[in-house]
Amino acid sequence: MSEDGMVALLKDALQLEIEGWLFYRDVIGTLPEGAVRDVFVYLTEQEEKHQQFIKDELGRMEAGNQLDISGLSALKETTHDEVLADAVRSSKDLSQHEASAIHTGMLLERNSWEFYHAAAKKATQPDEVSLYGQLEEWEKLHLHLLEKAYDLLKERIWAENRFAPF
């Protein structure tokens, strides 16, 4: 891929990370203190790190340097895909709002995952392939932790409303 193509792809990646970060940041402003909010704080921090990493790489490339993914390992995820589900289990007063936030987060993460999946295939430089492959993995983890919590919350809301479509 040409250098311009690499930069364009990174800019699109940055846009996605900014959107994700802004969304999670807004969500934590509306949630009460508690385990669920803590997970969203974690997601906000992760998206901010991704965003910062991509921004720095873009800066490097625009300055005429090569992509350098040696710092990627510092972004390592420190969570597991049950963390939000556990938070949901331990929180009694959850509402439609949390469900909606989780659902919207799922859509964003799915979008990012698909983007990085396609980007990894499109990439030609080994470092580029690794970068997008790694980001794809992490966004997939975010997606799964949101999905598990959403399913749990959905069941709870259905049960509270005596709705049983099965």
Place this chain on the structure above:
Amino acid sequence: MTEHELQFLLRELKTSQDYDGQIVGRLEFEAREATFAPLPPAVDPDLSADLADKGIHELYAFQRACFDSACDGYNVTVVSPTASGKSLAFQLPVLDHLLKHPGATALFLYPTKALIEDQLAKLRDMERCMARINTAVYDGDTDPDARRQLRKFGRLILSNPDSLHYSILPHHESWSRFMRGLTFIVVDEGHYYHGVLGSHMALLLRRLRRLANFYGAHPVFFVTSATIDEPGKFASQLTGELVQNVDSSGAPKGQQTLLLFNPKIVDKQNNIRKSVMKEALWLFQRAVQEDVRTIVFTKSRQEAELLYKYVRDAGAGKGQRLGDRVATYRAGYLPAVRRGIEHRLSSGELTGVIATNALELGIDIGHLDVSITAGYPGSVTSLFQQMGRAGRERDHSLSVFVASSNPLDQYVVQTPGFLSSGRFGTPTINPGNEYILSAHLRCAAYELPLRATIDAEYFGPQYTPLVEQLEADGKLRARGPLVVSTETYPHRFVSLRTLSDKRYHILNQGDGQVIEEADAYKVIEEFYPGAVFLHQGDSYLVTDNDHEQQVVHSIPTTQNYYTDAIIRSDIVVQNERGHRDYGDVGLSFGKVVVSEQTVGFIKKSFHIETEVGREYIDTPEISYETMALWITIPDAMLDRLKEDGYDIAGSLHAAEHLLIALMPIVVLCDRRDLGGISTILHRDTLKPSIFVYDGHIGGVGLTESAYGRFRDVVHLALDRVTECPCKDGCPSCVYSPKCGNNNKPLDKNGARVLLGLLLHRLDMTTGGGE
């Protein structure tokens, strides 16, 4: 209404169980007695007979003053509220002159079709005059045969700026008879032409005057307007000629009471008040149940429809369902539907109407007792226009302004002096804008070769350099002393309006009928697949959009929710045409793409208005290229703001609002001609950035000009925010009437610090890197 009725209504309101002290202020605007003047002695007998049939035997003093000034050949402007007799002020001298001079002609220009139809109906009441003066509408719907007839025989033509631009001026040879006789040009609702539209209108009127002069005619201009500051100066800028302002004193005015109504706080933590819609609904129902003729103005079509549905669902009132006694009125309805509602209103069949600002302009809907404004309409002029809809000539009228939780509304309701200061603002126009003037010079050269000795007077000091530039670009060519166009019909490249010309039909698949019309932007915002929208209180579900055929397919639905779009706005830099570094602050100018896309929608239950679901969808993006300037803020500045405890996003956002508010002073436009986006991190700049862009496709030179004078803009913005005595922001500083984020987050003091730091950089360093 009588004083007794008004007091009764207020008492009813205050003793109602839903009343909880929401009236936080009351402003009184004193009544004014009418002063009369006799009809001019030599007025044509048919005209005086028509007036007598309407019960008019004498004039208000200002109508007579207008008649005298116009007959003496002066250009005239008159400022007065709706239904105060200003139409007669210009009709009288025009009709009298046309009756007495069979070769004379006149052109009345209106900003909307609805107004043209309304005014034509009024003119037709003057039967004797109309029998002698061939009068008709000339617009996009006029059929070819009628057009031919008009060109041959028309003497009084009612039209709009678009038809003048696209049809009449480029084909003026076919209108030579009309042009030769052109004696009066009336520009009704002149305040409507502000900002870029106003600049276009000013140049269009100069083109019209130039052609009329070519045919030997020297028409008198008559400009009417809602209440604005310095009307004479504004009308002079608009027409390019000196215009005399006739004081509208003499028109009677009943006492006006304005109640400032602030809904109670229902969520203390987030400072959220009870819904403005629910409060407006309550007030409206109370009034209509008492048979008080009432109008509610809402800020959007959706709010108008929701309010109507709630009223309709609310059940009976005095033996008749309330829904049968009220209607909605807004743009988007088919013309025949709007005419029907206007007729039912003026005949008294309807007791109430829920409208958007489509009813702000002077369409005759008979007399109403109470006006309710649900949410601040964005300007004092607009609010007073809405208030002017209530009350007969001399009666005491009641208006209620219901504030929303938006900080702008809260400022207005908590600062009564803002409304009673008597300051309305003057619409800003700039006929010297090089982009717009260039476009009109191309049109003017096509209409008639340009002559430097004559045409510089019409088009101002920019004429010569711009003509030279157009010659260099190959758009014009010198031929001896003349400059001719090299293009075929350049008018097609010059659109007077900012919005898309593309019209969609909203189709009800149930019966195959077209129920509404909408432009491309409205389709993105309101008619996306899955949307549930209301039309005259009934719900419809959008099933599909055919963008090629410009049709939205919908079916009636019984879903108990409506939808609000989730719109993603974005700005992408296409190419940077200029850049300057002021230390670590970057200032750039260039071409950008502004885009909007509906990425999903929120389902909200009727009445309770809580979210019942969300869906995400994939719709085409609507985007347009324009020009922008942007500044990038260094991390050091943000760190400083953070350390001092300011909100970063709020500071950037407030600074963006201030730059947009003050830029018009430097580049002479309206703030509505500009758009902005501020972001903590932008994909192209990789830094916190504030973008300000021309809100017109392709750009109209506003931000380009501001780029060259950016220091002045920042200086003005800093002065404004520093001198503003408010604590946390107000409409005079950081609140914007068109903010898409409801003026949140905003940090006035953070913006002040940020602008101070920016100005310091601009002063310390001369921009390098151009």
